[in-house]
Amino acid sequence: MEKELDLKLKGKINRLTNQTFKFDERIGEGWFSAVYFLKTREIIRKQKPETEVTMQFFQRENAVLCGTDEAIALLQTFADHPEELIVHSLKDGDKIEPFETVLTVQGKYADFGFLEGIIDGILARRTSVATNVYNVKHSAKSAGIKKPIIFMGDRDDHFTTQAGDGYAAFIGGATAQATHAMNEWWGNEGMGTMPHALIQMYNGDVVEAARAYTEVYPQDDLIVLVDYNNDVITDALKVAREFGNKLKAVRVDTSKTMIDQYFIANPELLGTFDPRGVNPPLIFALRKALDKEGYHHVQIVVSGGFTVDRILAFEKQGVPVDLYGVGGSLLKVNIGFTGDNVELNGVPQAKAGRKIRENTRLEKVEMKRRD
Helix, strand or coil: CCCCCCCCCCCCEEECCCHCCCCCCCHHHHCCCCCCHHHHHHHHHHHHCCCEEEEEECCCCCECCCCHHHHHHHHHHHCCHHHCCCCECCCCCCCCCCCCEEEEEEEEEEHHHHHHHHHHHHEEEEEEEHHHHHHHHCCCCCCCCCEEEEEHHCCCCCCCCHHHHHHHHHCCCCCCCCCCCHHHCCCCCCCCCCCCCHHHHHCCCCCHHHHHHHCCCCCEEEEECCCCCCCCHHHHHHHHHHHHEEEEEEEEECCCEEEEEHHCCCHHCCCCCEEECCCCHHHHHHHHHHHHCCCCCEEEECCCCCCCHHHHHHCCCCCCCCCEEHHHHHHHCCCCCCCEEEEEEEEEECCCCCCCCCCCCEEEECCCCCC
């Protein structure tokens, strides 16, 4: 792989580079390109090798763009004669509108055309994740205060996606992420406290598990998972009484098929809401119990199946949540990109319904010869 290449927006900031992304060498062999692109490249190489095109990329939603640095680094790494390409691009993190041009590439089709589908896929996944995180983060508001979001998507997709998804989540506004890999591209470390497995190792004794955690990681904020025994209020008060001001927060992750012991002990509360899982009445009751004993400083973290709509429902009811942990709902690829050839040898030429869409926000990217 070539040494790290200095890709810069002229007059702007450095972009992430090909070394950041650790591309699979087989991309250059066409292994990940649709076969019809490879056949087209071969035909053009033999019959019209000097043909130049302008390829334009867009999508159809209001979104937060991500993946441009990766797409540019892909071109720099695998296109033939990248220094001859003329590339204009928006930046990761830019808010974009339907049909807005986010990237254009001008040059010989035979040099880069086979990368079209890969670029579409990069932009689609990264922009989808960034937009999902942005939407969740900006739905989590109470009295105008934006609440933190922890990206917990490690168990919702193949591990090889973590670095890119983590970067996209960062672009979208995630406050912290679950694994070190998710932070790789932007230079941070993973964040986390305890899983249910740690509590199991101490026979379900939440206090003992928390004590062990603080002994091994005394510098960490103490955030204790309190749903292991399906009795979040009892266990939250146990750890609060034991650790006092050292306790930063409790996390509730009750399964959506379970009804917490609080409702079993207070059946008169049932009948007007779904009591399963992490629900508003349970969190209200937890906050009240903590405050009653003077533990106003203890924050409440919730996780387990949270989506934009579910967070909005919690916020509209004023549920006293301090931080949301969100996973699988952020990884849905729901924004698709299209790459179109819209000019042929400098003259407009495109399939019906498509044309060059000028965008004054695009900035020229300096592409360099590979050593």
